[in-house]
Amino acid sequence: MRDYEVQPQHVTPEVQAWVRAQAALGHTAPTILKALRKAGWLADVAREVLAATLQTPSGVPVPRPAIGAALRLDAGDRQVDVLMQMSQPHIVVFGNLLSDEECDALMQAARPRLSRSLTVAVKTGGEELNDDRTSRGMFFTRGENELVNRIEARIARLLDWPLENGEGLQVLQYLPGAEYKPHHDYFDPAEPGTASILARGGQRVGTLILYLGEPEAGGATVFPDIGLEVMPQRGHAVFFSYDQPHASTLTLHGGAPVLAGEKWVATKWLREREFT
Template sequence: MNARTQTATAAQITPELRRWIIAQAEAGCEPAAVLQAMRAAGWSENVTTQALEETLAEHLRSQGVAADALIAQASRPVPEPDVEGEPVWLDAGDRRVALLGTVALPRIVIFGGFLSDEECEALKAQAAPRLKRSLTVDTRTGGEELNDDRTSAGMFFTRGESPLVERIEARIARLLNWPVERGEGIQVLRYGVGAEYKPHYDYFDPAAPGTAKLTERGGQRVGTLVMYLDEPLRGGATTFPEAGISVAPRRGNAVFFSYPMPHPATRTLHGGAPVLEGEKWIATKWLREGPY
């Protein structure tokens, strides 16, 4: 940042803004939550970071709270589609994708027509012979476990496993401005009647003993893309209960959400509501902070 930018940024950090930041801290808000709120209100990246460093961090340190680590995490880059200017359509390289909606906090972007009907059917056909009861990450050990909260059947493609998978991964990278090598393999899941995935976070809990093992390769997860391959007749929405948001599982559409720090302040608690009638298929792509 040059001297002119520093001066302009400092001018935006008004006494009123400083008082508001301190009031949030005294009300018990964590640094990450304050940063997210400022971003959602339209403050620029420079202003939010500098304001926290100069005001919130100093205040919290005076209270014996270590704010620096959370601020550093909340300021790191995350996948983000280019929605500047509120476009109706986005360029995904080999395909135009509709922009159906955005939410600032939690950061959610909903896409229409991300996959064609033919791509949905092809992914299902390639995945079906390999489906097994879905496991969840065990953050105690860094392994996997059966969990009653998740009652789907699933499988993983290796990255670039087939021309179809490679094409979809390139589309994701182009749309979300995140390199292919920073993504896990695509997971395909099938949910029958009554199947669900109860609300959870996709990042790995920093306090859990198995997280160091889970993040050895690629670091933390920082974003999730859920692609809908087939829609049930009723139920099966992707829900964000803390934000009161529900995304219908329409075939070919997708929902993306990001989380710049592994913290509940991102408000990315989410789940797959029970399928009430029919069958739901999805493909999930988790994005990491580094090469995976």
Template sequence: MAGGTMVQTITPELRRWIVEQTVAGFSPESVLDAMVKVGWRQELAAAALEDSLREHRRQRGDGRGTGVAPVVVPARFQAVARLPEISLSPSLLCLDAGDRQVRVLATLSLPRVVVLGGLLSDEECEALIAAARPRLARSLTVQTQTGGEELNPDRTSNGMFFTRGESELVRRIEARIARLVNWPLENGEGMQVLNYPVGAEYKPHYDYFDPAEPGTPTILQRGGQRLATLVMYLNEPAEGGGTIFPDVGLEVAPQRGNAVFFSYDKPSPITRTLHGGAPVVQGEKWVATKWLREREFI
């Protein structure tokens, strides 16, 4: 490989180089970093690494009897067997959410994104805001070094968490979500409500927990990895506040009652689920977020 402008094609030569580097003792993470440093886009480099190591492992079996140590695909490149998923067909415009019909406004394959219309009623949006308002505090983010929480300058909202099932309103919405995404209700984290005043934002980030961080094993004890996110819009700021996906040039407008769902089958940038909340320019923004885990969230 050479620096400068390059045609980013995953060739047999590149696959051999990846395997040779890994067999020689370089970690998959260091191979990925080397590719990125010479100009490869991270998601394409990760895809080449994942495919090459999987094929090598398939050809070599577990490495026994070959004189070659087995190559282990790192956790962040291993896809889960099953994901929360909204069942769609090409002609399906509405979804049965049990107590409500929800419209399909837009879909994207990579990343897997579904924009939903009318997931919540106006009355439910107002009720969530009213219940959350007295409990707001400066939003925290997960501290990946320890598994705890911390203030983060990239996240300038105020927020709170509802306990799962804590009220009739929360239970109704959680049951609706579980039906829509075909995922056990108990595998969901408690719903979080966030308020963004003028100028507040959440800079682009990933929702999964990075396996390379020392605090991740502690975080995963509560229900495994995050697999999907649902962001519900509770009001409409006068300007700004969209949900952005920088890797694919997508922005979802914050329209009251609507929602955006996206899933990620591995904790890796290859999922292209980098996303953020754009700054609020005028007014304020209220959203409710539901994260879905592998197992029961405790």
């Protein structure tokens, strides 16, 4: 059998011109990415093509932990493992960010305050029920108690992002069948309610999902545009950032349906400025 040399793939002006033409025709970034993959482009190169072509540098700083080649990061009161990272989109999977005792304490404190989860009402800037999101949840105010304050300080140190730029910690419970269909966490500038949302601290620029309770099956955090699934292991977390409110950031994500047991997570959204 003859061995064939794999030819390197590079971002060229020709493929960038093709990407721009597809975008001009109204095709979305995920659709263009799928077309590139179908044409034989490697996943990481296809993502690089989109990033280099569609993303306009925003100049907006985003949380980006200084990992380098480190296996662990100092989060102040705890050493946190770095289990996986990728650059485009910027995603990091952390291990042992929370202890078992902290996971239990957050769930116990949250349970009496749970109600059907809401989503941001982009038309008005308020909140609304959404069939795409079937979890139950609640919000802690920032620094509400010693436990929340300790975890928020750890997150701020780990992600190198000001504590005051974080929204309140949200705890969610997913029972069997519950899910959150793929969505973006940034606020769409084209929606009429966005201006009032941004007045409280600017755009969201990063998301940290902490896993508090493992389901028996299902419940992965999925990134459909890049074919990534992060399994909900207790005490671990997945982080991703996005420097502009655009699908080309490839941060479309969702919570796959829980097939058995319960999944508990805590979500921390990070803003450009102080969140009030």
